[in-house]
Each structure stands twice: as structure tokens, then as C-alpha cells.
Amino acid sequence: MYNKAVTRIAIIEDDETIREGYAYLIDHTSPYQVVNTYASFETAKHQLAKDNPDVILLDIQLPGVSGIDALPLIKKMLPQVYVIILTVFEVEKTILDALANGASGYFTKNTPSAKIIDAIKEVIMGGGPMSPNVARTVIRSLQKNFDSPLTKREAQILDLISKGKDRSQIASELFIEVETVKTHVKNIYIKLNVNSKADAIKIAKANRLI
Structure with a gap:
């Protein structure tokens, strides 16, 4: 029998280095207990229900099933679990997809x-913790002009251009040609x-298209 009073x-x-680092950190500097660690969702899915965690720290770029696609599967398996995304990705679509698929928090790995x-404590208390830059992206998305002539993808590309990305970087980031x-x-x-x-960015920002 395990003690469910301890947050799992x-x-x-x-x-592996990041995985073990987080496990050591949580076990040695917090009141929480790491019950299991996994390198992929495929290896986790057969054991997660038995682990019965309260909180899952989930990467997005996993081998096989991505963290984004794993989220609804995890929530179906464990409806009450809180999932905190820990990733290098700060692209708006990825953030919004993660939140839409059931993530309770979203942080970049340099956090x-x-x-x-603190984020683990916050989700348990019902909060939705995020890195400041992630929160800004969410707010900016909500403040956008919904009468925009641009498609979602066009707005995404123009936003990346405004951040100084060139075409090859944008193609790589969005997995397109x-x-x-x-x-x-x-x-x-x-x-x-x-x-x-310059003119495209100026008009887009003036009209809240990005």
C-alpha cells in the first residue's frame, strides 16, 4: 500500500539527464514523491494507471507519440491528473494545442x-502556472483581431518573421517546406x-493581427 497523502x-x-535531474530535484528538495519516470509515452502507458500520479511532468518532443498527442490519452486514462508541460517549444500553436488537450501548466526547460x-504546488491548488513568456503568448493570442484577413498559419508565419526568423528557420520550426x-x-x-x-509587420501589429 502506498501513502496517497503524499503527492505523487x-x-x-x-x-535521461533531464529526466533524472527532475526526479532528483523533486525527491530531494520538495515534499513530493517521484513514483516513476519514462522515456516515452509508449513505455509509460502500460504503467501510468498503476502509478496513479497526481501530477505528470510531460515533454512534447518524445519518440513515437508526441506529448501533445499523448495528453488526451493520459487524461482519458487518468481524468484527475494534472499535466505540466516542460519543453523547449514556445510556438503559439504548440502552446494552445497543449492547453486545449488538457495541460494544466506549461514551462520551458530553462525555467x-x-x-x-512551485508549479506542482500551484496545479494541485487549482492554478494554471506558465512561464512568463508562455503566458504572454496566450494573452496575445486571446487579444488578436478575429476579423483578420490572415489565416492562422499566415499569422503564425508573420509573427515568426516579426521575431527575426528567416524563411528556412520558419520552415524548420513549423515542419513545412x-x-x-x-x-x-x-x-x-x-x-x-x-x-x-517591415510594412507587413507594422500593419499587422497596428491591427492586432499578430
């Missing part, structure tokens, strides 16, 4: 360890009636 944590993270411990990015950029210019990046 499971970690799904493919990087100080003490903040992760460079030619596809070029086509989207061309459509953005037509829709906004501009001929330059």
Missing part, C-alpha cells in the same frame, strides 16, 4: 528548478497590400 509525480521525458516545484513559407509570405503581402516585411 510521474515524469515522461526522453532526455529555474524552484519554479517547477521553404517554398510553402514563400507562398504564405506572398499571400500575406497581397492580403495586407504591402511590398515589404
